[in-house]
Amino acid sequence: MSETHTTVAPGAPVFPPGRYGRRREPGRRRPVLRALLVAVLLAALGLVAARLYLQYGHPDYRAEMITYTGITDSRVVVDFRVTLPPGGSATCLLRARSHDGAEVGHAEVTVTARPGERQVTARQEVPTTARPFIGEVLRCRPAA
Template identity: 40%
Template sequence: MTETQTTEGRVPETADVTFPDGRYGRRRAPRRRRPAVTAVLLVGVVAAGLFAAWRLSELYGQNEVSERLLGYDDSVAGQVDITFEVYKPAGEGATCAVRSRDLAGAEIGYAEVAIPADGSTRVEMTYTLSVEGEPNTGEILRCWQPD
């Protein structure tokens, strides 16, 4: 065992290692760090991410109109009574899509229901949907503000 080696065969950090010339290629000088370029790129990536999040929330974010299914009654042949409530801005109307499906999951009835504009923010409504077959469900798909 030599003076510069430890028992594990490693060279201690204090030893100055020199490699034979030409054997491992020429050594490169350390690259200059550019913190300004890194900072500008980081700010650009963060700004692009924030812009994408804002744009996607504008397109697909929370709507001002929300809905909730309260129940449905399919006891009468050929129709389903769907009871639901809609929360909307006061003084504005809304449109809601309702549907019914059979046991196989096929859509057997669909309608778009207009909610009138009035001063209330909560409207409870029962809509009678005509169906073509034996219904299994009554659903409210979504509500939106008309253009």
């Protein structure tokens, strides 16, 4: 029969001294390593966010839908306004959708602001393959 000490909690394993090496202290942490990993992770996320912003986000190029008219079985006319840098130009993607939401036509149009102006109002006909229900401006980007 083995000897039981009164300081050992019931159910806790009893290891022979020196057999399994030294046990770790329960409160020992590595805060420097953890802080370094968090800093690297935040830097990586910042780089990804910056790259996506440069690729997809252009706050200087903002499209505003005015109206869509002239709906027939083969077209819709879209009126829209684009805010862009003074004297700049943008390529805008227009889309026509049917009543069930399917895309039935799209068109790309390049608009250019006069020198010193920041807004351009444009009208573009979007050819369609079926009767459209709505015309819309999806996005505007800097002209290539």
